[in-house]
Amino acid sequence: MDQSTVPFRSLVEMSEVATYQLLDGKRCGDALKEEIAKGAAAVKAKRGRAPHLAAILVGNDGASKTYVEAKVKACESVGFRSSLIRLPESISEDELLARVKGLNTDEELDGFIVQLPLPDHIDADRVLQAIDPRKDVDGFHPVNVGNMVLGLPGFLPATPSGICELLKYYNVETVGKHCVVLGRSNIVGTPMSILLSRNAYPGNCTVTLAHSRTKDLTSITRQADILVVAIGKPEFVTADMVKEGAVVVDVGIHRIADVSKKSGFRLVGDTAFAEVAPKCKAITPVPGGVGPMTITSLLLNTLKAAGR
Ligand code: GUN
Numbered sequence: 001m002d003q004s005t006v007p008f009r010s011l012v013e014m015s016e017v018a019t020y021q022l023l024d025g026k027r028c029g030d031a032l033k034e035e036i037a038k039g040a041a042a043v044k045a046k047r048g049r050a051p052h053l054a055a056i057l058v059g060n061d062g063a064s065k066t067y068v069e070a071k072v073k074a075c076e077s078v079g080f081r082s083s084l085i086r087l088p089e090s091i092s093e094d095e096l097l098a099r100v101k102g103l104n105t106d107e108e109l110d111g112f113i114v115q116l117p118l119p120d121h122i123d124a125d126r127v128l129q130a131i132d133p134r135k136d137v138d139g140f141h142p143v144n145v146g147n148m149v150l151g152l153p154g155f156l157p158a159t160p161s162g163i164c165e166l167l168k169y170y171n172v173e174t175v176g177k178h179c180v181v182l183g184r185s186n187i188v189g190t191p192m193s194i195l196l197s198r199n200a201y202p203g204n205c206t207v208t209l210a211h212s213r214t215k216d217l218t219s220i221t222r223q224a225d226i227l228v229v230a231i232g233k234p235e236f237v238t239a240d241m242v243k244e245g246a247v248v249v250d251v252g253i254h255r256i257a258d259v260s261k262k263s264g265f266r267l268v269g270d271t272a273f274a275e276v277a278p279k280c281k282a283i284t285p286v287p288g289g290v291g292p293m294t295i296t297s298l299l300l301n302t303l304k305a306a307g308r
Helices: 008-016 025-047 062-077 093-104 124-130 142-150 158-169 189-197 217-221 273-279 290-307
Strands: 052-058 081-087 111-114 178-182 206-210 226-229 246-250 254-257 265-268 280-283
Touching: 025 062, 025 158, 025 290, 052 062, 052 093, 052 290, 062 081, 062 290, 081 093, 093 111, 093 124, 111 124, 111 290, 142 189, 158 189, 158 246, 158 290, 178 189, 178 217, 189 206, 189 226, 206 217, 246 273, 273 280
Parallel strands: 052 081, 052 111, 178 206, 178 226, 226 246, 246 280
Antiparallel strands: 254 265
16 A cells, blocks of 8 residues: 555554553563572471461452462462461351451461452451451551551552562663552552652652542543553543553453353453553553462562561
C-alpha cells in the first residue's frame, strides 16, 4: 500500500507495535524463587527444618481456594513446608480467633496467613489483629503496617512489595515520577501509595491515590507516568485514560465468559490490555504479571520469618 494513503492513526498503531516492554512476573518470580530456594536450604541446614508457612482458608469461595492452593504449591517449589487449614464457613469468630492463637504459639511454624475475604459474620480486623506480628507474613497487622509507614523493619504486604520487586527487576525509573494508584484497599492501593512515595528505590514518586469518589478520574490517570490499577473492575482502564509512554501495573484478575475457549472463560485484568498496551512503555500481563509476584513476596516474608 502506498504509505501516503495509510491513515495517520494506522501509522501510529503500526509504529507502536511491540514497542512496549512486558513486565513478566512469572520470569521475575522464578528468578527470585531460585534465591529463596537457596535460602530455604540454608535455614534447613542451620535449624534442622525447612521454613514453614500455614494458610487458613475459611469457607468455600472458589477464587480464595485457587489463591491459597497456589500459595501452598509455591511453598513446595522452593522447599518450604506448608499447611493448609480448611475451616467451615460456619466457624464462629471466637473459634477462628482460638485457631489463630494456636498458630501464634506453634513453634514448628514460621508464618501464617488468613485468606481474605472472611465470611460476613466474622470481623476480619479482629482476626488480623490477633496474629502475632512476628508471624504475620501478609504484613496486615497494624504493627507491620505502622513499621511500613515509618520505614522500619517488618513484613511488607505481599502484593505491593511484589510490584516493587517487579519494578526493580525491570529497572523501571521511579524517582520524581508521578505515580497514580487506582484503588485504596488496605491490601494493595493504600500500602502501594506509601511504598512508592518512600525515599527509597523503587520510590521517590509523587503519588496520587485515586478511588471511587475521585472526580474526573481520566484527567488524573492521564497524568500518570506509572499507573497502578487495583480497582477490582474488569477492563476498567481504557486507552483514553492512559498517557503515551506510561508504565501500567495491573493488579486485577477476573474470569470473563468466552465461548471460544475450551474452559468457557478467559482471564482479564482491570485494564483493557489490547488497547492500552500499545500506548505503554511497559505493562504487566494478566495472568503472569502481578499474581506470581504476590506469591513470591509471601515466600520472601516467610523466609525472613524463618531466619529470625
Ligand atoms: N485476599 C486477596 N489478596 C490477599 C492476600 O494477599 N492475602 C490474604 N490473606 N488474603 C487475600
